[in-house]
Every structure is written in C-alpha cells, then in structure tokens.
Amino acid sequence: MSKFWSGVENVAMVLFVFVIAYFFAMPNPGGGRSSSMMKKRSCISNMKTIEGALKLFYMENTYQDNVAISFKELISKKYLKSIPHCPAQGPNFEYMMHSTKALDGKVISEVECSLHGKLSLQDTADKNKGL
Numbered sequence: 388m389s390k391f392w393s394g395v396e397n398v399a400m401v402l403f404v405f406v407i408a409y410f411f412a413m414p415n416p417g418g419g420r421s422s423s424m425m426k427k428r429s430c431i432s433n434m435k436t437i438e439g440a441l442k443l444f445y446m447e448n449t450y451q452d453n454v455a456i457s458f459k460e461l462i463s464k465k466y467l468k469s470i471p472h473c474p475a476q477g478p479n480f481e482y483m484m485h486s487t488k489a490l491d492g493k494v495i496s497e498v499e500c501s502l503h504g505k506l507s508l509q510d511t512a513d514k515n516k517g518l
C-alpha cells in the first residue's frame with residue numbers, strides 16, 4: 388500500500404473517532420426526557436428535605452391551632468439551611484407547604500411542587516406529573 392493511501396486511512400480513522408465522540412458528547416440523545424426525569428428526582432429529594440424539616444419542627448415545638456410555618460421561620464430556627472428550589476422552575480419558585488392538625492393533635496404536613504405535584508403522591512397519582 389502506498390504512503391498516500393495509508394494516510395487517507397488514518398484521516399478516516401480520526402474522523403470516525405470524532406464522529407463517535409460527537410455522539411457521546413451530545414446532551415440527552417433521544418430528547419429531554421432523561422433530563423426532566425433527573426430534575427423531577429432532584430425536586431422530590433428537595434420535597435423530602437422540607438418534609439423532614441417540618442416533621443422535626445412540629446415534634447420539637449409547641450404550636451397553636453394555626454400550624455402554618457414559613458420557610459423563613461424554618462431557616463431562622465435552623466431546620467433548613469436555605470430555601471430549596473425545584474430545578475425545573477428556577478429560583479423564584481417556592482414549594483407549597485400545607486400543614487394541618489389532626490384530631491389527635493399531630494400535625495400532618497404535605498409538600499407540593501406546582502410542576503411535579505405533591506410529595507405524598509409521587510408513587511401514585513403524581514408519578515409522571517411534570518415530565
């Protein structure tokens with residue numbers, strides 16, 4: 388084989404490697420579904436963090452019939468480090484927290500993302516919400 392043709396072969400090989408690398412580097416081949424799935428997962432983990440903070444707060448504090456609490460309060464009392472934000476909705480979005488006092492005096496809390504749904508429904512009704 389002449390030097391010329393083996394040179395062409397090398398160039399083709401390099402091109403081939405570039406094409407493969409290009410496809411591997413492409414973000415989300417097959418659409419944005421995997422990325423929105425990741426955002427939803429991270430959103431759910433945020434909601435679990437908030438739920439945990441709420442549970443602890445209601446365990447350690449005495450409260451009146453009005454059991455509503457704000458993020459500001461949770462942070463100033465050190466139950467949360469900062470306000471978590473849904474990664475699909477940006478920093479201006481705030482999670483909704485609903486807390487109600489049950490008949491036995493215990494407080495039941497629900498955390499909700501307006502895009503991804505309620506935390507308690509993530510295994511059922513809101514499983515695919517926001518995807």
Ligand SMILES: [Zn+2]
Binds near residue numbers: 476502503
């Ligand atoms: Zn969300």
